Amino acid sequence: MGDWLSYAPSDFLLFSARTYYRLFELYNRAIWPAQILALLLGLVILWRLHRGGARQGLVVAAILSGGWLWTAWCYLLGHYDTINWAARYFAIGFVIEALLLIWTGVVRNRLSFQPYRDWTSRTGMGLVLFALVVQPFTGPLVGRDWRQAEIFGVTPDPTVLATLGVHLTVDKRPPWGLMIIPLIWCVLSGATLWTMGSPDAWVMPVVALGALGLAVYRLSSARGQSGIRHSEDS
Template identity: 55%
Template sequence: MAEWWSYRLSDFLLFSPRTYHRLFELYNAAIWPAQAASVLLGLLMLVLLRRGGPVAGPAVAAILAACWAWVAIAFHLDRYATINWVAPWAAAAFLAQAALLVWAGAVGGRLLVPPRLDAASRAGVGIFLFALLVQPAIGLLLGRPWRQAEIFGVAPDPTAIGTLGLLLVVAGPARWTLMVLPALWCAATGATLWAMSAPDAWLPPAAALLALALVVWQALARR
């Protein structure tokens, strides 16, 4: 029996890269046109943040909660669980994040949109736009068909990255708690992609580290 230190992360992978990306192709075909609706919801959140006011924070939190709940059920439980036994645990984490967003933002009103955006908040908008508009095209640049694109609001990685970006825009102590699960997912999916030798494996962890660094800098600057 080989010693434990001789194993690599890829030895624990339960599926091939082809199976993983094919999963997104079948998923996208099954849920169409939910992808278009999720992109429109993403643009709506940008409009809400630009307008500000007391309704903007709760509305953005409610939309994000719906996205996290959708990914938990439609992707993790219905699709990802067919190739990965860990998927139900991921679904539970995504449902927990949806509940936290409802509790903290949609109902509790603990997320507010400041009247003026600082540099970190503007960077957060940039992170969100990357998740909404750029990340779905990365697969094309890497040679994968557009049918396998990962779309914000219906796929886990851009949803987590986009959420981190939006949480940089809003104010309130609850956002520290709300950043934990998206950051953990970025680390987990980065490890999965790295095990598959995916060239874009560094993107989710890098986005999470950037968002966390910005929120710390933002908190220090506001003191």
């Protein structure tokens, strides 16, 4: 028992921080210039959220699902799996999320968004902007090489954060089924970065906690308003 207590969390990590971030550099070099297309598609999401329309949910869900599938195949299986055997299981989760987005938003066309309806939705829109514009610079700001930047649509963290932001702008009640896997990834990513001693390890767990809190608030507010309307009608 004493031997186990002598271990630090980093002793159970399969790779060093240098190896982990170096992997992003190699990955970015291998897929260039896919990052540009991914960011352009992210801007399309912002445009469709702002513009609305009958095909709004279909377009947004299709782009997000494409990002989850790309990340599962090209990053998690194609690169991360070389240093972490658990990456193949993470990839399964990403594929499941992509299929859920396709089923809900593309096949059934059940997603619609109102990003300016209330402060919760506006916060979700801000989270999408953060994932697209700010997060790629988080690494360089804390001392990592800019070639190791994480980009929406091709790497996990910004893709997950943008997806959570989009879910917060969904009309009516939060899509809980679509939020489970992104929230789990935030915890896993935060734990990995914390174990490596990364100064930005707090970002993903804090965003997950905030998104969960906002979704619960949205749900409780909707139920409260529904109860008021029911009382007035009766």
